[in-house]
Amino acid sequence: MSAEVSAKPDRALAFALTFAIAAPVIYVICEMKNWPVFTYHPGTGRLDWGWAAAVKDEGPAMYWFGWNLSMLIGGVVIAGLATLAPGLAWRLPLSFTWLFPLACIPLYLYALKFFWLR
Amino acid sequence: MELVHLVMAETTFWTILLMIHGLFSMALIGALTHQAASVLRAPKAGGDGFAARFSGVKGEVYASAVTGLWVVTFLFGAWIYVKYRTYIRIPLEQEEFWKTLGAFELKEQLASIGLGLLPLYWLAWRRSNDKSLQPLRKWLTLVLALFGWIALLVGHVVNNVRGFGS
Numbered sequence: 001m002s003a004e005v006s007a008k009p010d011r012a013l014a015f016a017l018t019f020a021i022a023a024p025v026i027y028v029i030c031e032m033k034n035w036p037v038f039t040y041h042p043g044t045g046r047l048d049w050g051w052a053a054a055v056k057d058e059g060p061a062m063y064w065f066g067w068n069l070s071m072l073i074g075g076v077v078i079a080g081l082a083t084l085a086p087g088l089a090w091r092l093p094l095s096f097t098w099l100f101p102l103a104c105i106p107l108y109l110y111a112l113k114f115f116w117l118r
Numbered sequence: 119m120e121l122v123h124l125v126m127a128e129t130t131f132w133t134i135l136l137m138i139h140g141l142f143s144m145a146l147i148g149a150l151t152h153q154a155a156s157v158l159r160a161p162k163a164g165g166d167g168f169a170a171r172f173s174g175v176k177g178e179v180y181a182s183a184v185t186g187l188w189v190v191t192f193l194f195g196a197w198i199y200v201k202y203r204t205y206i207r208i209p210l211e212q213e214e215f216w217k218t219l220g221a222f223e224l225k226e227q228l229a230s231i232g233l234g235l236l237p238l239y240w241l242a243w244r245r246s247n248d249k250s251l252q253p254l255r256k257w258l259t260l261v262l263a264l265f266g267w268i269a270l271l272v273g274h275v276v277n278n279v280r281g282f283g284s
Contacts, residue, residue: 022234023234024231028227105228108223112223
């Protein structure tokens with residue numbers, strides 16, 4: 001299952017493979033740890049860097065946009081580094097690219113138990 | 119935004135955006151389901167029936183459309199998510215639709231994770247002659263199809279519980 005495509009590792013595939021593994025992991029970590037790049041307050045349209053609490057009487061705070069940006073920045077940085085040594089990227093098991101995303105379903109079903117058990 | 123509200127009610131505007139989001143998502147799920155059926159099909163499977171024709175498509179033809187549709191659907195979803203957070207979610211919390219809210223939380227996470235898989239999915243299908251990339255094509259397509267179906271069904275249920283025109 002792993003490293004079957006190492007005949008001619010190129011930078012584009014190394015980037016895409018590393019991004020596909022890193023981005024979901026970064027997203028889940030940022031979401032679970034609540035590490036958004038920014039917080040958006042839809043009631044007032046205000047943006048805050050990093051995590052910010054909802055302000056009383058100004059509506060909720062939104063972190064999802066910030067988690068996505070965290071994922072994109074982190075994924076691009078790590079995948080960019082992988083292009084420096086494309087051969088190394090192909091040592092990563094290809095199955096990581098689908099096993100971790102699939103594992104996210106039971107992971108989130110558990111993490112969101114607050115909603116199911118009320 | 120004020121200009122838009124001069125020509126239509128605010129709820130109409132958001133409902134139109136939601137419908138565009140929904141139409142893109144249906145096009146996406148149609149393409150993904152055909153492609154998923156094609157990767158599950160036995161290589162030498164023949165036949166002339168519905169199932170054979172449904173799965174007998176060239177998967178690589180769909181890859182760019184799926185990638186573009188996922189991104190566009192995601193962007194429209196992100197746009198209407200701002201309104202959902204205040205106009206839909208808060209009333210659902212007040213009415214204690216916790217399972218509906220939880221399902222939407224799951225949908226937003228899966229849509230984001232799917233976004234991270236797109237570059238590899240697209241590249242693996244672009245190089246469809248490379249047999250060593252076949253497991254990647256197969257599994258990434260199946261994962262994206264699963265995520266897409268969950269997102270579509272959850273979005274449909276949430277809109278049934280409380281749409282923008284409610």
